[in-house]
Amino acid sequence: MTDAPLSPRRALITGASLGIGEAFARRLAADGWDLVLVARDAGRLDALAAELTGRHGHRVETIAADLSTDDGCAAVEGRLTADPPVELLVNNAGISLNTPFVRSAVADEARLVRLNVLAVLRLTHAALGPMVERGHGAVINVSSVAGFGVPMPGSTYSASKAWVTNFSESIGQSVAPLGVRVMALCPGYTRTGYHERAGIDMSRTPAWMWLRTDDVVDEGLRDLRKGKAVSVPSWKYKLAVAGLRHAPRRLLRGVSRDTRGRVGRAGD
Numbered sequence: 001m002t003d004a005p006l007s008p009r010r011a012l013i014t015g016a017s018l019g020i021g022e023a024f025a026r027r028l029a030a031d032g033w034d035l036v037l038v039a040r041d042a043g044r045l046d047a048l049a050a051e052l053t054g055r056h057g058h059r060v061e062t063i064a065a066d067l068s069t070d071d072g073c074a075a076v077e078g079r080l081t082a083d084p085p086v087e088l089l090v091n092n093a094g095i096s097l098n099t100p101f102v103r104s105a106v107a108d109e110a111r112l113v114r115l116n117v118l119a120v121l122r123l124t125h126a127a128l129g130p131m132v133e134r135g136h137g138a139v140i141n142v143s144s145v146a147g148f149g150v151p152m153p154g155s156t157y158s159a160s161k162a163w164v165t166n167f168s169e170s171i172g173q174s175v176a177p178l179g180v181r182v183m184a185l186c187p188g189y190t191r192t193g194y195h196e197r198a199g200i201d202m203s204r205t206p207a208w209m210w211l212r213t214d215d216v217v218d219e220g221l222r223d224l225r226k227g228k229a230v231s232v233p234s235w236k237y238k239l240a241v242a243g244l245r246h247a248p249r250r251l252l253r254g255v256s257r258d259t260r261g262r263v264g265r266a267g268d
Helices: 019-030 043-057 070-080 108-134 155-177 194-198 213-225 234-248 249-259
Strands: 012-015 034-039 061-065 088-091 137-142 180-185
Touching: 012 019, 012 070, 012 108, 012 213, 012 249, 019 034, 019 088, 019 213, 034 043, 043 061, 070 108, 070 234, 088 108, 108 137, 108 155, 108 180, 137 213, 155 180, 180 213
Parallel strands: 012 034, 012 088, 034 061, 088 137, 137 180
Antiparallel strands: none
């Protein structure tokens, strides 16, 4: 796999109205890509599309859809299998819950799984068919460092992200010989406004642990060009993941209890 620039084609980005998804949209538009932007907030999507079209002159489509629903997934699946073709899918949409599992509503837990897991599966499946048939294309599934090591106490989020990373590595191996790439992008704490919207108090998190969305996107695209199966932006999180993968699980469980489940909830 060479480190040549990705060809300017068409990318579909979910969760595109904020955070990492918006950063992907801005970066790819600047690089000459046409875009299909997906999020629940039609107003924010339309404003972003108008801004990017005016600034860069490329075509920007929008799909207002809730990917935790069958109808929302079906609408995006239809676009992924239609013409003009999508050459890059960025599965960025996802949520966490600011409530321990034993006190959360099962409907909320089910919505998390539908969005963080089932939607990723469905859209990846829809995208890969045409990509394999053409012999080129790529999928970036935004996961999290929360998916490495041991589960966060009382959280379904880390389990969902562990699935995303494992799924991406597994599917990536099967389609790589066919000219298609699948990569899990696993950032740590990232300044997206995500924690504030979820009501998660991050005031005790040191400033040096935070990443910028633009840096996450830059490193993710660079690692995709290099053919990596998993991208962990920033040397500090690379070191953390290496430690999580090799440290005794009993030690990790103690650290996880001490941090009260706060580690890594910045992936979306």
